[in-house]
Amino acid sequence: MRHDHLITSKQLSRSDVETVLDRAAEIDADPVAVADRHAGTLLGLLFFEPSTRTKMSFETAMKRLGGDVVDMGAVESSSVTKGETLADTVRVIEGYADALVLRHPKQGSATMASEFVDVPLLNAGDGAGHHPTQTLLDLYTIRKNAGLDDLTIGIMGDLKYGRTVHSLAYALTNFDARQHFISPESLQLPREVVYDLHQAGNGSGVREHESLEDVLPSLDVLYVTRIQRERFPDESEYQKVAGEYQIDLETLERASDDLTVMHPLPRVDEIAPEIDDTEYAAYFEQAHNGVPVRMALLDLFLSANGGGADE
Amino acid sequence: MSEDHQLRVSKIRNGTVIDHVNGGQALNVLAILGIDGSEGEELSVGMNVPSDRLARKDIVKVEGRELSQDEVDVLSLIAPDATINIVREYEVVEKHRVERPDVVEAVLSCPNPGCITTEGEPVTSRFEVLEDGVRCSYCGTIVRESIASMIDT
Ligand SMILES: [Zn+2]
Numbered sequence: 001m002r003h004d005h006l007i008t009s010k011q012l013s014r015s016d017v018e019t020v021l022d023r024a025a026e027i028d029a030d031p032v033a034v035a036d037r038h039a040g041t042l043l044g045l046l047f048f049e050p051s052t053r054t055k056m057s058f059e060t061a062m063k064r065l066g067g068d069v070v071d072m073g074a075v076e077s078s079s080v081t082k083g084e085t086l087a088d089t090v091r092v093i094e095g096y097a098d099a100l101v102l103r104h105p106k107q108g109s110a111t112m113a114s115e116f117v118d119v120p121l122l123n124a125g126d127g128a129g130h131h132p133t134q135t136l137l138d139l140y141t142i143r144k145n146a147g148l149d150d151l152t153i154g155i156m157g158d159l160k161y162g163r164t165v166h167s168l169a170y171a172l173t174n175f176d177a178r179q180h181f182i183s184p185e186s187l188q189l190p191r192e193v194v195y196d197l198h199q200a201g202n203g204s205g206v207r208e209h210e211s212l213e214d215v216l217p218s219l220d221v222l223y224v225t226r227i228q229r230e231r232f233p234d235e236s237e238y239q240k241v242a243g244e245y246q247i248d249l250e251t252l253e254r255a256s257d258d259l260t261v262m263h264p265l266p267r268v269d270e271i272a273p274e275i276d277d278t279e280y281a282a283y284f285e286q287a288h289n290g291v292p293v294r295m296a297l298l299d300l301f302l303s304a305n306g307g308g309a310d311e
Numbered sequence: 312m313s314e315d316h317q318l319r320v321s322k323i324r325n326g327t328v329i330d331h332v333n334g335g336q337a338l339n340v341l342a343i344l345g346i347d348g349s350e351g352e353e354l355s356v357g358m359n360v361p362s363d364r365l366a367r368k369d370i371v372k373v374e375g376r377e378l379s380q381d382e383v384d385v386l387s388l389i390a391p392d393a394t395i396n397i398v399r400e401y402e403v404v405e406k407h408r409v410e411r412p413d414v415v416e417a418v419l420s421c422p423n424p425g426c427i428t429t430e431g432e433p434v435t436s437r438f439e440v441l442e443d444g445v446r447c448s449y450c451g452t453i454v455r456e457s458i459a460s461m462i463d464t
Pocket of ligand 1 (some may be wrong): 171421422423426427428446448449450451452
């Protein structure tokens with residue numbers, strides 16, 4: 001890895017991804033070995049919108065490496081409400097911490113913030129933009145359960161606004177995966193994303209569908225995302241559409257026995273609880289994988305040869 | 312071009328003539344170049360002049376200023392057929408086409424209201440130039456049409 005910052009999964013080559021996943025696997029196997037590796041290191045947490053899960057996962061990861069965190073706290077109580085720019089905020093917090101984690105509602109915020117700081121900055125979600133640490137934990141989970149070679153994956157739900165989906169799709173172009181995108185027409189992948197997937201040379205591996213039925217039997221992984229109520233003009237329209245993209249054991253009768261079902265969580269009713277105890281379910285494991293993967297990322301970016309030179 | 316058409320826009324002694332601008336884009340050309348006449352520059356603008364190559368073209372003449380290739384390349388976004396003539400003592404001494412740049416900075420503003428560059432941050436807009444449009448380097452939004460409406464004035 002020769003990157004100063006982690007902004008988008010698009011910046012990651014196949015070998016970058018493999019470096020992170022390999023390191024995560026080592027840490028997963030023997031977490032005690034790295035328990036003091038970054039003693040004295042401080043990670044700055046800048047969450048401009050609430051995300052308890054991602055924040056706790058980063059905090060856990062830093063502490064399990066022997067370091068600690070400094071947290072900007074809620075936006076309401078910070079100087080942001082006094083009209084401070086993000087550029088100023090990151091330049092101030094940079095002085096307190098050895099690396100920064102940023103979540104911000106505006107697209108491109110992580111790119112911009114990274115231009116103002118010298119410490120490594122990890123993007124933990126920039127509006128409808130990117131969420132690369134989620135992508136890496138997704139890839140880690142896929143690799144453990146289904147393997148990344150010769151993969152056929154179905155990604156279903158809100159593909160228009162779901163940044164986890166976009167980030168994952170970009171990253172999978174490194175692995176020649178066959179990607180099926182399943183969504184209502186109104187929530188299809190943005191054309192920008194389709195354009196990029198074609199640019200990445202994976203155009204032939206990308207297929208869009210309105211129904212899961214036809215592709216389900218061919219899938220190694222089914223990645224389900226939530227369709228949000230606020231995307232629809234009224235409740236009845238939402239119920240009608242969302243209902244078609246929910247899965248239960250009956251839906252999965254036509255699936256391969258080896259199918260892995262994933263979800264970035266939290267779920268509402270996209271995946272019936274009856275699936276939780278089956279071999280299909282990998283979504284809780286996926287959430288747990290956030291810690292070793294973020295430990296691996298922090299370790300790589302905080303180590304001299306990881307976060308040092310530019311590409 | 313006949314003498315009659317030439318007369319519509321007066322000749323300049325020293326400076327730059329931007330010819331074969333798509334009809335109606337002359338004011339956008341000036342906006343991109345940041346020229347508004349407020350600094351006393353002598354300007355002539357001909358709009359919707361009949362042309363052999365384009366049905367109607369605009370011509371912009373800037374007296375006393377030789378525009379560099381970098382300055383004019385950004386014009387390719389709205390006037391891809393433009394030709395640049397550098398004039399000295401009433402003679403055209405250099406003539407070249409505009410070329411599409413890889414990146415344009417501080418010229419266009421991002422139309423995506425969710426983009427960080429629209430938030431009053433101390434950041435210069437930057438767009439990568441694609442084959443058939445431009446793409447914001449911050450939020451990734453691609454714009455293919457009405458690029459002229461994004462010109463930062
Ligand atoms: Zn933008």
